[in-house]
Amino acid sequence: MNGSDRGLSRRAFVRSAVAIGGASALAACLQREETEDVPQATRAPEELPDRQHAWNDFLATDDHGNVEPPEHHLLLGLEYVGDGPAAADGERERLEAAFRTLERAYERGNDGLAFTIGYGPTYFDRFDEELPESVDLPAPEALAPIEDPRLDEYDALLHLASDHGHVTLSVEEALKGELDDLNGITVEDTFDGIFDVAERRTGFIGPGLPAERQSGVSGIPDGEPVPEDAPMFMGFKSGFRKTQASEDRVTIRDGPFAGGTTIHLSKIQLHLHQWYEQDSRDQRVAKMFSPTHAEDDLVEGAGDNLGDSSRVAEVGGSAADDARNEGTVGHAQKAARAREDGEPIILRRDFDSTDDGQAAVHFLSLQRSIADFVTTRREMTGTDLTEGSVSSRTNNGILQYLTVRSRANYLVPPRGRRALPEANPD
Template sequence: MSDPNGIDRRAFVKSAVAIGGAAALSACLNRGADVDVPRGPETPSAEFPERQHAWNAALPTTDAGNNHHPRHRVLLALDYGDGTPADDERETVEAALAGVERAYERSAAGLLLTVSYSPSYFDRFDDDLPGSVDLPEPRALSAFEDPDADDADAIVHLASDHGEVVMGAEEALKGDLDELNGVAQPDAALTDVFSVRERRTGFIGDGLPAENQDVSGVPDDGPVPEDAPLYMGFESAFKGNQPTEDRVTIRDGPFAGGTTQQLSTLTLNLTQWYEQDTREQRVSKMFCPHHAENELVEDAGENLGTDPRMDDCGEPIETARNEGVVGHSQKMVDVRENDKPIILRRDFDSTDGDRAGVHFLSLQRTISDFVTTREAMNGEEIDSDSAVGQRTNNGILQYINTVRRGNFLVPPRSLRALPPANPDADVAEVAENAEVVDA
């Protein structure tokens, strides 16, 4: 669909999301029909799940049977400042979040959001995080990477199929809109408590990468397939290649019902990927040589349905030795649990900085689960001279560079507004003080 100026509307919306601000939102709304999104409930806290990350039930299913992921994303990196939060600040943050949730239904067509907090945020408290939470400082996970630490205090993740929705929610959260989708917004904003360090944007879905490939990291001749959901040309979030939300949920302690979030900023270098590698080589490196040799992957891979059939690929080390190449997905098989991965991917592409990139966002019960998965992806035991007399082509490692990595805790919904490091300890302290007063 093109607007009267001949600009594809989807491309324009994506560009508007990347620019952000009230002017971009207004321009976007003026160039097309108003987005018709049902409003959310009057009391979101009573109707929404305690698990912030429980998105799957709110996602439609694609024709291939996989979860459809919201097409437009905004990540707001926030800083709290010094000291520890006060109760009135928690009330302000919760009121701002609830305001946008009343404006839009909780769905891919409406708005999905999470709020997460870093080790830097929790360092301000005297109490340590409970033992049930695994949230170390981010670090390099291989000898060939040197990422910066993402030490923003908090990350707000906004997701919707409609760019106008994520932009509207962002402006309301910053206190710049009095009304959103016909719903009056509270006199409370995240920016009353936080400062916005950085906004990051992205997209996922058929056609969006191809419409936004005129950036550094992608060859000039426009090689990204028109129907590809991601820059590298293939479907990635197969239902059979994702764990359940239960698997990534913290089970015990005051943060039970929450999860951990790993967020890596990756840049892509796709010149060799598209200009030197053949289609068969790309399938070999993304999936495995077996899939390439047997032509199992058509187009972006929708023909695979919900199962990428990694069990057919063989042992990674043996494949590397015999074929001189091992697939990215193939290397993940050894870190499965009950034939499922242990991290839940919600990553998306980006043109931040006018460069093709990925915001690799994953959810897992413990950050250790991500580390285990990333080490399998590194395949250091695989990356050696193969029997075919050449260096092993080790998946897609040579096409990506990790420039930033952060670890975050996604608390349960009831603790999402400036949580203490150990809520149980706070409760115990209040009880102890009450006993002293009573005495």
């Protein structure tokens, strides 16, 4: 990373360092980023919410109240290295001490660190007890006839997020036992000898970040077509406050894992040559939002003018009618059908990626049960709309531009049970 980084902006360089990982990448990242302003925690770990996924009150928001997620994301697929049921020889206490080190070292939020750890079905299979009935955590599976994903079987998933790339890298190195000090706090313990990192995935989200990373990336045509203000590769804003489930809605209510949630994680490869080279701006708006959005010119730029809602429920009209009469149905139109009492049922925390030089989305969603994600995904697929309505898959939202490469499901316990939980603690 010496010499070859001279033409990179600071932000692009940092994202490259996060993607590479390791001690040398961390050292290079520390030379480029301002590190003295990263705040230590202002409250003790025991004063934090019991919900691991309670991020929103600690994250930045825009002028419309939409949550602005951290810029840098790191996903670590973890394998438990022990035999039989987990948490032998004080492992649970060691892991909890490691997590509390993170919570003391960094203020929770964009400027510091937000993180969660979840556990997959294969982790819980090692126990004699079954998960309680209040937890819906099936093994991952393909969710549409058009996909053939890899089904991940990692024991755990650690999600790290920060506006500072060196924070995610430092946390990774500290947890592996490679750092003694983390932002001025002594590292109490690590997951060395408890977890091995089986896979690392990285990503980013925010205005201007995809445009900086588009050059030479597979799946994006030459000419740098991604708009400079776009927060994601497809050119439009997502995560509007009124199209997201609340953290309350995605929280498990009963049983020993009350206060937890579930994660569904997909890696989705992007194919944007037609999107940018053949489709017009109006066609892209129609496929992302609805035909009405395109006809009435409702979307300016990336869509910041829409405020706190995609406005699909307000002006989008019937997805079935548009499929039949317009030959096009919008992605947001389809997703809006997956609501209960008028409210969304999943909370998206997805972000773009250029891992392996390929444009992709790590689609990470939180929901009370995996069944809620399956319901939402079924509506997004819109198979019912294509039967005699949309003449080709091309006009069925954005499906044509996406290939699902992997799927995984995880249980995110409450903080009090986040360190190697038993399958049924009660």
